[in-house]
Amino acid sequence: MKRLNSQMQQDGAPLELILLIRTLLAGCKEISFRVSQGALAGVLGSTLSENVQGETQKKLDVISNQILKDILKESGYVKAISSEEEDDVVPCHPDGKYLVSFDPLDGSSNTEINSLIGTIFSIAHAPQWMEPDDPAAFLQPGSQMVAAGYVLYGPSTMLAMTTGKGTHIYTLDKTHGGFLLTHPNIQVPEQTAEFSINASNQRHWEQPIQNYVADLLAGTEGPREKNYNMRWVAAMVGDIHRLLCRGGIFMYPYDKRDPGKPGKLRLLYEANPMAFLMEQAGGLASTGEGRIMEVMPEEIHQRVPVIIGSKDEVEACLSYYD
Ligand code: F6P
Numbered sequence: 001m002k003r004l005n006s007q008m009q010q011d012g013a014p015l016e017l018i019l020l021i022r023t024l025l026a027g028c029k030e031i032s033f034r035v036s037q038g039a040l041a042g043v044l045g046s047t048l049s050e051n052v053q054g055e056t057q058k059k060l061d062v063i064s065n066q067i068l069k070d071i072l073k074e075s076g077y078v079k080a081i082s083s084e085e086e087d088d089v090v091p092c093h094p095d096g097k098y099l100v101s102f103d104p105l106d107g108s109s110n111t112e113i114n115s116l117i118g119t120i121f122s123i124a125h126a127p128q129w130m131e132p133d134d135p136a137a138f139l140q141p142g143s144q145m146v147a148a149g150y151v152l153y154g155p156s157t158m159l160a161m162t163t164g165k166g167t168h169i170y171t172l173d174k175t176h177g178g179f180l181l182t183h184p185n186i187q188v189p190e191q192t193a194e195f196s197i198n199a200s201n202q203r204h205w206e207q208p209i210q211n212y213v214a215d216l217l218a219g220t221e222g223p224r225e226k227n228y229n230m231r232w233v234a235a236m237v238g239d240i241h242r243l244l245c246r247g248g249i250f251m252y253p254y255d256k257r258d259p260g261k262p263g264k265l266r267l268l269y270e271a272n273p274m275a276f277l278m279e280q281a282g283g284l285a286s287t288g289e290g291r292i293m294e295v296m297p298e299e300i301h302q303r304v305p306v307i308i309g310s311k312d313e314v315e316a317c318l319s320y321y322d
């Protein structure tokens with residue numbers, strides 16, 4: 001089975017990017033080991049602090065963030081990082097060529113129930129003019145990413161990644177510590193009969209999503225003329241993995257609760273990397289108003305509405321916005 005390294009070379013990734021990704025993944029393998037230890041290592045449960053987003057930090061959020069931060073800072077390949085668990089940009093090496101944004105442990109509330117969690121990351125070029133602690137360097141649209149992916153800590157530890165030449169899925173072989181290419185060049189089915197949304201927020205949704213989901217729920221008797229099924233992992237990384245494997249549509253739409261919060265998911269280290277993976281696999285990713293990867297970020301923890309998945313279904317959903 002092909003190894004990650006040779007696939008990245010075949011896809012034309014520059015050497016320094018390959019080395020950076022390998023470094024990042026070394027950190028993810030350590031996270032994979034730590035999360036698998038669970039209660040035995042006393043790493044479950046919450047800390048007493050909140051992150052900048054006002055979410056209670058889990059112990060594993062903090063541990064995972066520290067692992068990735070340390071390994072990337074030491075590497076020399078990275079000029080600065082932005083993380084869900086860091087209020088501000090973290091300066092790394094002044095000559096580093098890349099910027100890395102990550103969610104160290106997406107879906108971390110699932111740690112308590114031994115369910116899916118993962119690390120999401122995106123990588124862009126560091127503009128030469130930037131100082132390592134300048135957050136403005138991160139305010140590039142997602143279309144500028146040079147690589148993105150996630151590592152899913154499930155029954156198997158799996159990596160989905162793109163360097164802009166298709167989306168490939170790898171499985172960690174824990175006997176020798178390598179990621180092996182198990183699902184090359186995946187293509188998300190264009191049609192689906194499966195959707196994901198947190199229905200408990202229904203009363204807050206904007207009207208196009210109200211109308212769209214009502215039509216899905218109407219099944220064969222409604223305008224969509226088929227019955228849909230619903231799934232919700234409560235970890236974006238788990239839901240997107242399912243979509244990459246068998247199609248579907250996932251939505252965390254804009255809702256009317258808080259005008260200051262246009263959606264729940266963060267652009268730099270959740271929406272953009274998943275959008276890149278999805279587009280490279282033939283799917284679509286939109287805010288409802290436009291392509292996620294064209295949103296110009298205004299701050300590093302910016303949130304966006306997310307409508308992502310199988311091409312025909314995302315287009316059907318977007319038609320409700322016309
Ligand atoms: O990181 C935010 C996140 O945990 C996503 O991974 C997930 O899709 C979503 O929030 C779950 O939201 P909710 O708590 O509304 O189910």
Ligand code: MN
Pocket residue numbers: 103105106107236270
């Ligand atoms: Mn997250």
